[in-house]
Amino acid sequence: MRKIVLSVMMASILVFMFGCGSGEEQASSSNGESDNQSNEQSPEDSENKDQTITFGVTPWTSTVPPTEIAALILEDMGYTVEQTKADVGGVFMGLSRGDLDVFMDSWFPMHQKYMDKFGDKLDDTAVSYPEAKTGWVVPAYMEDINSIEDLKGKEDMFNNKMYGIEKGASATKESNELIKAYGLDIKQVNSSEGGMMAQATRQIKQEKPVLFFGWRPHTMFNKYDLKILSNEKGFFETSSVHVVTNSKLQERAPEAYEFLSNWSISIDDVEEMIVKIENEDMDPKKVAQEWIDNHQDKVNKMMGK
Structure with a gap:
């Protein structure tokens, strides 16, 4: 009789232990799924990003x-x-x-x-x-200056200065190459677009010679009568x-x-x-x-x- 009782008790303990282990495994599996879902972006979140x-x-x-x-x-x-x-x-x-x-x-x-x-x-x-169109620009009242070639020997008219935009711009590099290619006694003075236009505006209002970098679209061509200088060496192509x-x-x-x-x-x-x-x-x-x-x-x- 004792053996029977002991056997029943051992069977009950084993059933209880198996049930607990199974429940913990299910809970762990459930929690793992929840964690994975919380870490993943929903399609909506991914789309918004x-x-x-x-x-x-x-x-x-x-x-x-x-x-x-x-x-x-x-x-x-x-x-x-x-x-x-x-x-x-x-x-x-x-x-x-x-x-x-x-x-x-x-x-x-x-x-x-x-x-x-x-x-x-x-x-x-x-x-x-x-x-x-881009290139070096002068006011239209400078009737004798129509090309880069016309600048040779007349650099002092512009105080040997050409006004350009910021130093890091591609146009700045091309302007320096142009100066070298034509052997011009001109130094490029760089600043912001606004700084360049301020320098040009001061000269234009007094109808003085001024040489600077220009391009369309820009308000400079609406404000002033300007011309882009031609050149034979292919600088500043359209x-x-x-x-x-x-x-x-x-x-x-x-x-x-x-x-x-x-x-x-x-x-x-x-x-x-x-x-x-x-x-x-x-x-x-x-x-x-x-x-x-x-x-x-x-x-x-x-x-x-």
Whole structure:
């Protein structure tokens, strides 16, 4: 009888122990699943992360209108948009590293060196507008100066100075190469776009000789009667302005990439908007929205509608 009782007691203990162990294993399995779920991003969270589009913005007036228009359209498409200011070298570096997604104001062939340097990390996505002229500029009242060749022997008219933009710009390097190629007794004086224009404006208002770097689109051609000097050595070829993106944007945000790949705008429209922002002190976003409202058919086409 004792043996029977002992056997029953041992069986009960074993059943109890098996039941506890099984319960702990199930609880552990359940808790593990819960932990894994809490550590994983939901599809919605992942999508929201990929919805942020970051623009690189150079300190050029020509960069602002296209950037603001594209930003407003992308926001309307449901993206979050950020803007990061940097010089052009910093913008291309940011694009290559993935810190930036889009640059709306890349000038070709001037910026081709960055495409060559960073290779397949960048994507030449669209032509914003073709035939943007750049080069050394003088006021139209300087009737005897029409080409770079005309400057030779007359450098002292300009106090042997040519005013340029920031030192890191591709145009600055090309201007220095031009000076060397033509053997000009001229020194390039570099500053910001605003600083350069302040120097030029002072001279123009007094109808004095002045030599500086110019490009379209820019308000300088609306404010003053200017001419871009021709040259026989091929410096400052007519440029086309492109949209450049990080090469991973197409996969990460395909709808945004599709819109940007269809992007185009006229140089006259950009220049008109620059005038409103710079001369009339209008808010850039308001100017951009006005353009969108007046060009809805074009916007729809860029969005693939």
